[in-house]
Amino acid sequence: MKIMPCPLNGPRPIQEFTCGGEVVATPNPDRADAETWADYLFLHHNAAGIVREWWYHVPTSFWFIADRNTVTDEIVRTFLPRELFRPDAQRDQP
Amino acid sequence: MPLGLLKYGLRPRRPPDRFLPPRPELKRAYDTVIIGGGGHGLAAAYYLAVDHGITDVAVLDKGYLGGGNTGRNTAIVRANYLTEDGVRFYAESLDLWRGLSGELDFNLQYSERGHLTLAHADSAIRTMRWRAEVNKHLGVDSELIFPDEIARLVPGLDLSSDVRHPVLAALYHPPGATARHDAVVWAYAARAAARGVELHSDTEVTGIEVEGGRVTGVETSRGTISCNRVLQAVAGQSSLVSGMAGFRLPIHTVPLQACVSLPLKPWLDPIVVSGSLHVYIWQSARGEVVIGGATDPYGLYANRSTLEFAEGTLLPVLELFPFLANVKMLRQWAGMCDMTPDFSPVMGVTPVENLYIDAGWGTWGFKATPVCGKRMAELIATGRTPDLLQPFRLSRFAEFEQVGEKGAASVGH
């Protein structure tokens, strides 16, 4: 069984979680042109190696960030989003 | 007695004919390089040679031919999709499949056994009616059927109403078929090679050379090759290869697993799919019960199997076929799937001139092997995107013109 270390709930079976995709900057929806928006919506880095992703613990509706190796299936580190995002930051500034 | 036969008889050793030629030396230049020796890459090579007379072609694979998803898939062929673009495309593939064993002079064990997608909810029935109508409109045989007829087609299926997800109806697609996946690889490879195409296994592409927006060659683990045109057909590795040419794809690589049981006596004729229970099942000519399910819950570049898949997939199978409870499983494996947001493939031109892409085949690309090979060969040979491929162009995402086929995916994802 694969164990995910959740910053709120501690080590848990990975089935309790949903992957929310790569951490990328959200363009400002009022200012972004169609190409930028399509890029944000659809294109992925899809890297082989260590990636940074949003993860969600379903029983607690809790979002956090994980650095994970997509080749070895190892979780390197998990942490709270506030390490990267200031609570009141602009949407398009990570 | 012919002299040749006499000489043959006197020879101390008589090696059998090679089915595939030995791997040749890698030349410094080819007209066309195909990255990926799966069914798709090999089919494209075959049709380039046969339909267009282009034979200065090298197919490069980092492993062995057919060792990717073509050798790992559950071999289901069908055309009962949801969109007109999808149905039209997959219907042409069915036509090609029917004549393929003859054309390639190789028994592909193409077996039209019928395909049932079970509906366990009103909402599913609604989608199936829709699919049946779109299918019939485009000349593809599909019909909504109900438990009396399902019972006749699938003996042993639990059709009682006191289960958690009772079977209410099914989308029945009589031309649904299976084929011997390895044979497809061997046959396309052998017939392409017979026309001069070079097959290079154990040759990994590590870089793509682009000059002035145009592809000029590829770097490989066995040296650099210059070429006029490149086709990438590498399934789960698509983003890595396109990354070498400097562009990103609407693709996320996720493992898909499957398993087979020990052989049983023949009992199950058609293919049975349940989107709500996330499983599908059919019985191979060897008697093995082939079982597949939904993709893994998160992305990975690894072909590892998990216990969670076995548990999560086999339990619902027992809801459908309780009598399988004591059957032993034989093998379990995985492949890396190139999933797209609209569950349709990506075929056609790319931002790099003369670099063509055949990707985004996710969990559904085996059935498209012949049509995709044929039409991609046409595109490479003529430089014009065939109408059939137009809806699947890479630029459809930036144009917000997706081809939504999630509703026709075999199981929910």
Place this chain on the structure above:
Amino acid sequence: MTEPRSPIDDAVRAAGAVVGEHAGVTAVTDYGDPEAEIAASRRLGLADLSPLARVGFRGPGAREWLAARGVELPDEPNRARVQPDGSIAIARSWTEALVLGALRGADSVCDRLEAGAADGHRVRAYSLPRFDGMFWFALTGASAVDCLAKLCGVDMRESAFPVGSVAQTSLARLNAVIVRVDLGDMPVFHLLGDSASAEYAWASLLDAMQEFDGRPVGLRALHALAREFE
């Protein structure tokens, strides 16, 4: 106005539950044999506490706002603290709380918090109604830990999950909150989850309890045990 009903009202009545008022709460008082239910609770009992009060709060100001109203949350998330009036304050995260009303007596604290909830918006503390949305069961007795091991991946043994621990996890494949707050020396696990799945959870628990000779018990038995430990 009709009495609020438990989401498993039909199921417990079909199992012979007597529903009535006891110590200020309308709930399942017993299943016809309160004495046997006291013994069963010590072994392995399952009580439906869904008719009892509960309320949640969330927001950066939730902790402070609750403290100002006399509810002391534990400092760390995933901990529970019994309040002087017998209610239980649970920290579900740094910014979310769940308050379970006392077993005995018409609840006052949850009603009081809910009535004043609009005032919390001032400090960004927002109430989350939990009465209709969540079932609340209590699994009691010496075999509760072994029984939970069949349904849940988290280690519930006392060494790993002492009194006051909270696990928000998957129970019988449902999202659930599991809180350990014993009655004296009798282990008690409070189980809360989505009320739409309450019947399934109840049936799954009873099924898992069979091998330990567990059974459903009423509030009367729990009250008797609570008095005993006072």
